[in-house]
Amino acid sequence: MKTNYHAHTHRCNHAETGERRYIEAALKEGFKIFGFADHVPQPYTDFRSGMRMQPEETADYVNTLCALKEEYRGEIDVHIGFEAEYFPALFDDLLRLLEPYPYEYLMLGQHFLDHERGGTYVAVPCAEEAGLAHYVDQCAEALNTGAFSCFVHPDIFRFTGEEAVYRAQMRRLCREAKGCGVPLEYNLLGLGTHRHYPNPIFWEEAAAVGNKVILGWDAHAPSWLEQPQLEASAVSFLDSLGLRRIETLTLVRPRAKA
Ligand SMILES: [Zn+2]
Ligand SMILES: [Zn+2]
Known part of the structure; x- marks a missing residue:
């Protein structure tokens, strides 16, 4: 079954507009499940991010998707999620910010360590083991919250040090x-645009550990979905490593602490 839980909208300022266009493209390509996971509105009080929706845009995002979910019921399952970093100091506030909205899932996408402003951007080359270990520590803490239904591009950290490390x-x-119990996403945006991820070495380790893996299109435009050859090459790579591919996620709706 063809599925995707990872698509962005114009609200993050670096994706195309038109949720309906994404759904129509997904239908045309034979998807049975299509989830949106735009960059979450982090509850910053001291900083305005240019790569995510603002808190005041959350209602429009969720309401738009709720209406489309109803409209397309029976044709395709539309799901409402967010791609979120785990910033320990802000995480409770983030869950409280999202609590009023009927979203269905969060996916961990740790683009920064500690904080977006002044924090380390994880796609910048780093040869220090301490930097990589920090990424692992922060992601491990995030995974252990139980708030995340999937871990997207887990191999986004651009490590340039020793392979054994x-x-x-x-x-x-x-x-x-x-x-x-959190599945890993094999990121088709990175694959199709020749980024430093997916990193084959990472996926060898995932195969050795026996992780579950799901394909994620990370669509920033509806036309991105029109690439059956991209999916085919990802599947043949993952199968060659003997990785356990899954097609659906168990969606976990986190709850804010009272
Ligand atoms: Zn991402
Ligand atoms: Zn994304």
């Missing part, structure tokens, strides 16, 4: 995800 840290990360 990378393998050991990624094995630790994969074990944490497996222990928490």
Whole structure:
């Protein structure tokens, strides 16, 4: 079954507009499940991010998707989620910000460590084991909250140091995800645009640990879905490693602490 839980909208300022266009494209391509996971509105009080919706845009995002979910019921299952970083100091506030809305899931996408402003952007080359270990520690803490239904592009950290160090840290990360029952996403945006991820070495470690893996289109435009060859090459790579592919996620709706 063809599914996707990872698509963005114009609200993050770097994706195309038109939720309906994404759904129509997904229908045309034979998807049975299509989830949106735009960049979550982080509850910053001291900073305005340019790569995510603002808190005041959350209602429009969720309401738009709720209406489409009803309209397309029976044709395709539309789901409402967010791609979220885990910033320990802000996480309770984030869950409280989202609590009033009928969203269905969060996916962990740790683009920054500690904080977006002044924090480390994880796609910048880093040769220090301490930096990579920090990424693993923060993601492990996130996974252990039980708030995340999937871990997207887990291999986004761009480590340029020794391969043995990378393998050991990624094995630790994969074990944490497996222990928490959180599937890993094999990111088709990175694959199709030749980014530093997906990293084949990471996926060898995931195969050794025995993680569950789901394909994620990370669509920033409806036309991105019109690439059956991209999916085919991802599937053949994952199958060649003997990875356990899944097609659906168990969606976990986190709850804010009272
Ligand atoms: Zn991402
Ligand atoms: Zn994304």
